[in-house]
Amino acid sequence: MAKPLPLLTNPAPERRDAARNREALMSAATALVAEVGVRGVTMDALACRAGVGKGTVFRRFGSREGLMAALLNHSETEWQAAVMGGPPPLGPGAPPLERLLAFGESRMLLNLRHAELIEAAGNPGARSVAAVSFTTMHVRYLLGQLRVEGDLGYLATALIAPLEIIVLREQVEPGSAPIDRLVAGWSDLTRRVVGMT
Amino acid sequence: MAKPLPLLTNPAPERRDAARNREALMSAATALVAEVGVRGVTMDALACRAGVGKGTVFRRFGSREGLMAALLNHSETEWQAAVMGGPPPLGPGAPPLERLLAFGESRMLLNLRHAELIEAAGNPGARSVAAVSFTTMHVRYLLGQLRVEGDLGYLATALIAPLEIIVLREQVEPGSAPIDRLVAGWSDLTRRVVGMT
DNA sequence: GGTCGAAACGGACCACAGTCCGCTTCTATT
DNA sequence: AATAGAAGCGGACTGTGGTCCGTTTCGACC
Known part of the structure; x- marks a missing residue:
C-alpha cells in the first residue's frame, strides 16, 4: 500500500x-x-x-513495416485534422454531399502521394487500425447525414475501397494520367450509392 | 531460306x-x-x-512472389472457366443481374479462400495482368448488358474493389463471421449502382 | 556422329530483416 | 548517496531472399 x-x-x-x-x-x-x-x-x-x-x-x-507505419502516421494525422476541423468543403461547414465528394478526392490524392510508403507499411500493424477505421467512420457519418438507408458500414467500406492504392495503381499506371476521370468516376459512384443527383 | x-x-x-x-x-x-x-x-x-x-x-x-503467382494462376484459371462457360447463374444463361450477383459472391469467397496466397503473391507480377483485367472486363460486360450508363470501366473497378482481400480482411477479422452480411451488402451496393431492384 | 552456340543449371556468395543476450543507464526506494 | 531492479541498449549472429558466373546439357546444323 x-x-x-x-x-x-x-x-x-x-x-x-x-x-x-x-x-x-x-x-x-x-x-x-x-x-x-x-x-x-x-x-x-x-x-x-x-x-x-x-x-x-x-x-x-x-519491424520494417512498423517503421513505415510510424512515418505514415505523421501525415495521416495531419490529414485527419484537416477533415475534422479544417476549412470546408473537406472540413465541417459544407453540405454533406459536398463534404463527401471532397473527402473522396482528397483521400485519393493522399493515397497516390504516399503510395510507396503505404505499400512498404504492409497490411497489418498500426496503420489499419487508425487510418481505416477513421475513414470508414467518417464516411458512415456523412452517409447518415444524407439519410441514406441500408448497411451504412458496408456502404462506407465499399466507397472507400476504390480509393485504396492497390486499386488506384491499376487505373493510373497504364493509362497515363486520367486522374480527373477517377475523380469524376468516384463522384458518379457516390451519387448512385447515395441515391440522387 | x-x-x-x-x-x-x-x-x-x-x-x-x-x-x-x-x-x-x-x-x-x-x-x-x-x-x-x-x-x-x-x-x-x-x-x-x-x-x-x-x-x-x-x-x-x-522471385518468391512470382512463385506464389504461379500457384495462384492455376486455380484462377479454373475459376475463369467456370465464369465463362460453367453452369448459370455464374456462367452464361442467367439474366445479367443474377450473373453479376453470383459473380460477386463467388469472387468474394474465392479471394477469402486464397487470402494467404494472394498476399504472398504481392501486387506486381503476372497476377494483376491476368486476374484483374479479366474480372473488370467481365463486370463491365454485364453492366453493359444491364444498359447501365456512365463510365463502365470505372464502375466495374469500383464494384470489384470491395471484393479484394485487402478490403475483406478488415471486415471479416474483427466481427467473426458475417459473410452473409458481406454478400448482402455487396448485393445492395450493386443494385444501387445498376440503378434499380 | 561430331561440333557449335545457346539455353539451362546449380551452388557459392551477398544483402538485409529480424533475434538474442550480456552490458549500460535510468529511476525508485531507503 | 547508495543500491537494487527494471528498462533500454547495441552489435554479433542467424535465416532467407536474391544474384552471379562457371559448368553442363540440349538441339540444330554440318
Whole structure:
C-alpha cells in the first residue's frame, strides 16, 4: 500500500535516453527516405545514421513495416485534422454531399502521394487500425447525414475501397494520367450509392 | 531460306530438362504449401525438395512472389472457366443481374479462400495482368448488358474493389463471421449502382 | 556422329530483416 | 548517496531472399 495509486503513475513515462533515440530515429528515417527513397532505406543504415544499435531500431518499431507505419502516421494525422476541423468543403461547414465528394478526392490524392510508403507499411500493424477505421467512420457519418438507408458500414467500406492504392495503381499506371476521370468516376459512384443527383 | 518458317517453329519449344524441372517444382511447391503453409515455404526448401539448384527456382519464377503467382494462376484459371462457360447463374444463361450477383459472391469467397496466397503473391507480377483485367472486363460486360450508363470501366473497378482481400480482411477479422452480411451488402451496393431492384 | 552456340543449371556468395543476450543507464526506494 | 531492479541498449549472429558466373546439357546444323 506504500505505492502511489497505479492510475497516477502513468502507463509509461518514457526514459530520457529512449526519448532522445526516438527523435533521432524519426528524423534520420525522414532524411533517409528523402535521400534514397522508401525502397532504399535499410534498417542497418537507419540505425547507423541515427547513431544507435540495430536492436534499438527494432525495439522501437518492431519491424520494417512498423517503421513505415510510424512515418505514415505523421501525415495521416495531419490529414485527419484537416477533415475534422479544417476549412470546408473537406472540413465541417459544407453540405454533406459536398463534404463527401471532397473527402473522396482528397483521400485519393493522399493515397497516390504516399503510395510507396503505404505499400512498404504492409497490411497489418498500426496503420489499419487508425487510418481505416477513421475513414470508414467518417464516411458512415456523412452517409447518415444524407439519410441514406441500408448497411451504412458496408456502404462506407465499399466507397472507400476504390480509393485504396492497390486499386488506384491499376487505373493510373497504364493509362497515363486520367486522374480527373477517377475523380469524376468516384463522384458518379457516390451519387448512385447515395441515391440522387 | 533453308529454315522452316518462323511461324512453324513455335516461340519457345522448351527444353526437356527445363520441362521436367518445371513440373517437379510445381508439384513440390504444392506439396510444401500443403505441409507447412504458404508462409513456411522457403525458396531453399523448394529447390531442395524438387532436387534442383536455387538458381533454377529463380530462373523459373523470378522471385518468391512470382512463385506464389504461379500457384495462384492455376486455380484462377479454373475459376475463369467456370465464369465463362460453367453452369448459370455464374456462367452464361442467367439474366445479367443474377450473373453479376453470383459473380460477386463467388469472387468474394474465392479471394477469402486464397487470402494467404494472394498476399504472398504481392501486387506486381503476372497476377494483376491476368486476374484483374479479366474480372473488370467481365463486370463491365454485364453492366453493359444491364444498359447501365456512365463510365463502365470505372464502375466495374469500383464494384470489384470491395471484393479484394485487402478490403475483406478488415471486415471479416474483427466481427467473426458475417459473410452473409458481406454478400448482402455487396448485393445492395450493386443494385444501387445498376440503378434499380 | 561430331561440333557449335545457346539455353539451362546449380551452388557459392551477398544483402538485409529480424533475434538474442550480456552490458549500460535510468529511476525508485531507503 | 547508495543500491537494487527494471528498462533500454547495441552489435554479433542467424535465416532467407536474391544474384552471379562457371559448368553442363540440349538441339540444330554440318
